[in-house]
Amino acid sequence: MVQNSSGSGVAPTAGVNVSEFGYKQELRRGTGRFASFAVAFAFVSIATGIFTTYGSVLNSSGPAGIWTWPIVVIGQLMVAFIFGSLAARIPVTGYAYQWMSRLANPVLGWIMGWISFTFLAIVVVAVDYTIASTVLPVLLSYQGSAANAWVITAFVIVLQALLVAFSTKWTERVNNFAVSAELIGMVLLVLLLLIVGFIAKELNVGNLFSTGAVPSEGYFSFGTLTHVGPWMMGTLLGAFTIVGFESAANLAEETKEPARVVPRAMWQAVFASGVLGFLFLLVVTLLAGDPVKLAKSATPIADVITRVLGPIVGTGLLVLVVIAIFACGMVILMSGVRLVWAMSRDERFPGHQVWKRVSPRFGTPTAATGLVFVVAQLILAVFALQTDALFSLFAAATLLPAVIYAATVLLYIIKRKSLPPSKGFSLGRFEIPVIVLAAVWLVFELLIFRDASFATAWVYVAIMVGIGAIYLVFLLIRRGGASGIAMPDLHSIDKELDEDAERVVR
Numbered sequence: 001m002v003q004n005s006s007g008s009g010v011a012p013t014a015g016v017n018v019s020e021f022g023y024k025q026e027l028r029r030g031t032g033r034f035a036s037f038a039v040a041f042a043f044v045s046i047a048t049g050i051f052t053t054y055g056s057v058l059n060s061s062g063p064a065g066i067w068t069w070p071i072v073v074i075g076q077l078m079v080a081f082i083f084g085s086l087a088a089r090i091p092v093t094g095y096a097y098q099w100m101s102r103l104a105n106p107v108l109g110w111i112m113g114w115i116s117f118t119f120l121a122i123v124v125v126a127v128d129y130t131i132a133s134t135v136l137p138v139l140l141s142y143q144g145s146a147a148n149a150w151v152i153t154a155f156v157i158v159l160q161a162l163l164v165a166f167s168t169k170w171t172e173r174v175n176n177f178a179v180s181a182e183l184i185g186m187v188l189l190v191l192l193l194l195i196v197g198f199i200a201k202e203l204n205v206g207n208l209f210s211t212g213a214v215p216s217e218g219y220f221s222f223g224t225l226t227h228v229g230p231w232m233m234g235t236l237l238g239a240f241t242i243v244g245f246e247s248a249a250n251l252a253e254e255t256k257e258p259a260r261v262v263p264r265a266m267w268q269a270v271f272a273s274g275v276l277g278f279l280f281l282l283v284v285t286l287l288a289g290d291p292v293k294l295a296k297s298a299t300p301i302a303d304v305i306t307r308v309l310g311p312i313v314g315t316g317l318l319v320l321v322v323i324a325i326f327a328c329g330m331v332i333l334m335s336g337v338r339l340v341w342a343m344s345r346d347e348r349f350p351g352h353q354v355w356k357r358v359s360p361r362f363g364t365p366t367a368a369t370g371l372v373f374v375v376a377q378l379i380l381a382v383f384a385l386q387t388d389a390l391f392s393l394f395a396a397a398t399l400l401p402a403v404i405y406a407a408t409v410l411l412y413i414i415k416r417k418s419l420p421p422s423k424g425f426s427l428g429r430f431e432i433p434v435i436v437l438a439a440v441w442l443v444f445e446l447l448i449f450r451d452a453s454f455a456t457a458w459v460y461v462a463i464m465v466g467i468g469a470i471y472l473v474f475l476l477i478r479r480g481g482a483s484g485i486a487m488p489d490l491h492s493i494d495k496e497l498d499e500d501a502e503r504v505v506r
Contacts, residue, residue, distance in 0.1 A: 018253055021092050021102075022488025023345070026358045028168065031255040035172045036262060038179040040248040040269035043335065045127070045328035046277035047182055047321045049241025051301045052130045052394055054284070057237045058295035062212030063288060064219075065234025066281045072238025073274030075441025078434050079405050080245050080270045081427060082412050084263025087249040088425035091258035094342030095249040096408050098487075101346075103415045106485045107472070112407060113343050114468035119400035120336035121372065122460065123244070125380045126393035128156045128329040131322055138302035139318045150384035157376050160330040164337055165369040166362050168254065171334060178327030185320035186276050189305070192317075193283045196308055203286045212291040228451040239445055240394050241277065243401040245269045247335040250342075259423035336372045341365035346487065350471050395457035399449050406442045409435070 018025050031039075057065040083095075092098045096116055101109025132152035137144035163171045197203045211219055214230045221229035248265040252258040284304050285291075294300045306314040344352035355368040383393055412419075413435055427434055449457070479485050 018092060021090070021098075023092070023253075025253070027093070027254045028363045029254055029256060030169070031172065031251055031261075033256075033261050033265070035176055036248045036251070036255050036265040037268055038172070038176050039251060039331050039335075040245040040265045041179050041182075041273060042175050042324075042327045042331040043244030043247040044242055044269055044273040045182070045244075045324055046241055046273045046280065047186065047324040048127050048130055048328045050237070050277060050280060050284075051134050051321060051325070052126070053237050053240050054281075055134075055295065055297065055300045056394075057234050058212055058288075058291060058300060060214070060236075061230045061234030062214040063207045063210045063285045063291045064212075065231065065237060066208075066278075066285055068231065068235040069238045069274075069278050069281060071441070072235055072242055073270065073278070075438065075445070076238075076242040076245070077267060077270045077274070078438035078441065079409060080267040081263075081430075081434050082409055082438055083246050083249060084266050084425050085419075085422065085427050086408070086412060087252065087262045087266070088259040088422045089420045091249070091252040091255075091262060091423070092342075093250060093253040093338050095246050095252075095339075096404055097339065097343060099408065100411055101487045103419070104411055105482065106348075106487055107476070107482050109487070110343075110348055110472060110475075110485070111468070112404065113339065113348065114472075115400060115407075115465070116339055116404055117336065117343075118461070118464040118468075119397065119404060120332055120339060121375045122379055122393065122400065123397035124157070124160075124329050124332040124336065124372075124376050125153065125383065126397045127325060127332060128153045128160075129380070129383075129393060131156055131325050131329075134299045135302060135318060135322055135325065138299045138306060139315060139322065144298065146385050150380065153380055153384070154377060156326065156329065157333070157373060157380070160326070160333050161369055161373040163330060164334045165364060165366045168334075168364055171330060175327045175331055178323045181320050182324035182327075183272075183276075185317055185324070186280055189317050190276075190279050190283050192313065193287060193305070193308055197283070197287045200308070202289070202308065204288070205286065207285050207288050207291055208282065210291055212295060222447075223451070226450060226452045228448050232448060233451065235445065235448060236394075236398055237281075238277075239402065239448070240398045242270060242273060243398070244332065244335075247331055250335045250338045257424070259425065263425035333369075333372055333376070337365055337368045340368040340371060344368065346485075348475070348485065392456045392460075395454050396460045399454060399457045399461060402442065402445050402449070406446060409438050409442060413439070 061068075086099045087095070090098055090102060094113065097109055097113030100112040129149060132149035133144055136142075136152065142148075163174060211230070218229065220231045222232060223229040245266040248255070248262045248269070252262055255261050284301060287304050287308050288294050288300075289304075289307075294303065297303050302318060305317060309317070340349055340355050341358075343349040344356035349355055351371070355365065355371055357367050358364065359366045416431070475485065476482065
């Protein structure tokens with residue numbers, strides 16, 4: 001799907017100067033190809049997503065729920081292609097906020113930016129909470145509780161914030177190591193589980209098609225107005241995991257040749273995560289033993305690994321999982337910081353005078369890092385003592401990206417014939433099939449969130465949107481309406497589009 005300059009309007013070079021978009025280069029541009037891929041892959045983090053949600057899927061859909069995974073991967077891959085097409089045209093930090101602001105209008109762009117912020121703030125807590133609630137209790141042999149999970153999660157967020165605040169270079173080094181470890185660890189995990197399970201004759205093919213404790217009658221039903229059918233609910237396994245690939249676009253101003261590198265990083269991360277994640281799910285389900293009994297465990301994945309591979313090998317691989325989850329949370333926090341900084345640079349975020357500063361010593365938005373850190377700790381405090389905290393967190397962290405993806409794909413559909421020229425990636429003749437598949441998938445995904453179990457997630461969204469709406473009204477009144485929050489260089493982009501349209505007419 002990548003076309004060169006002899007194809008359909010892709011410029012011969014992917015070098016981008018942020019002055020084209022009305023900015024000056026403030027962040028250091030040093031992120032290479034692997035680092036960009038690692039950022040997208042770390043955010044997706046199959047280790048994090050599967051360890052977090054596998055137990056919930058066993059309870060809601062049974063083992064057969066894993067067959068929804070390929071559907072999610074295909075759908076999200078189509079979304080990643082569309083995001084890549086936009087990132088190749090507007091490779092600026094802020095991703096969907098920038099795209100919506102410049103291609104639609106700044107008010108819609110601000111709403112998109114605020115929703116993205118609420119997503120990143122909640123998902124960093126959801127991810128880090130996984131370490132404390134589902135992995136460490138098995139790894140260190142202690143009884144997990146809401147209280148100790150709160151303390152451990154808070155400490156993990158502190159470590160991540162320190163790295164992000166003081167060194168992007170070291171943040172990327174830690175992430176590159178963690179992603180390499182996750183890739184190697186997950187491949188080893190799949191092979192070892194398969195080989196040992198085969199030798200021990202523990203592989204149970206019947207588990208792959210079992211509904212467990214979930215009744216088989218009405219299993220494939222779409223449900224009612226406020227209830228989703230069991231199989232459809234299983235889609236959440238992939239929907240929570242295969243998200244965040246767009247984080248690579250949020251570091252566009254720090255990436256070398258972003259118009260070429262970022263789109264590839266996004267779709268490659270989705271593809272790699274999808275294939276490796278599905279193989280892992282198949283093997284774990286084959287070795288689940290009694291899926292009804294396993295569904296009652298708070299740490300089902302860890303239980304399977306320890307039972308099949310023994311305490312020594314199992315412990316070593318669980319350490320790799322902890323490293324992967326830590327990197328995932330770190331990348332999410334960094335992405336949230338970059339979004340706050342991008343919106344503050346445009347004077348769109350509450351307290352922007354402080355958050356837009358870049359430390360001359362560290363070359364990072366240290367003040368914005370402090371803000372995201374505090375917000376994450378506050379969200380953790382709200383959810384931490386709930387008995388179903390993990391489900392509440394991942395429910396909200398699944399709903400919000402679905403909204404963001406749907407709005408961005410709709411933007412692309414409306415504006416696709418008047419987009420700025422691509423500088424490195426184009427959908428070409430595959431554009432229509434990609435759009436259709438992405439749209440069908442996103443409509444299907446959004447229908448899941450009508451289920452009553454997402455009430456808490458909707459409350460969180462409503463509260464955050466309400467806070468954002470109050471500030472948006474204040475911003476519009478203070479700036480004298482929508483015209484007062486025009487994006488930098490917006491008029492030059494409009495002029496470029498008008499000139500392209502005139503050329504087409506001629």
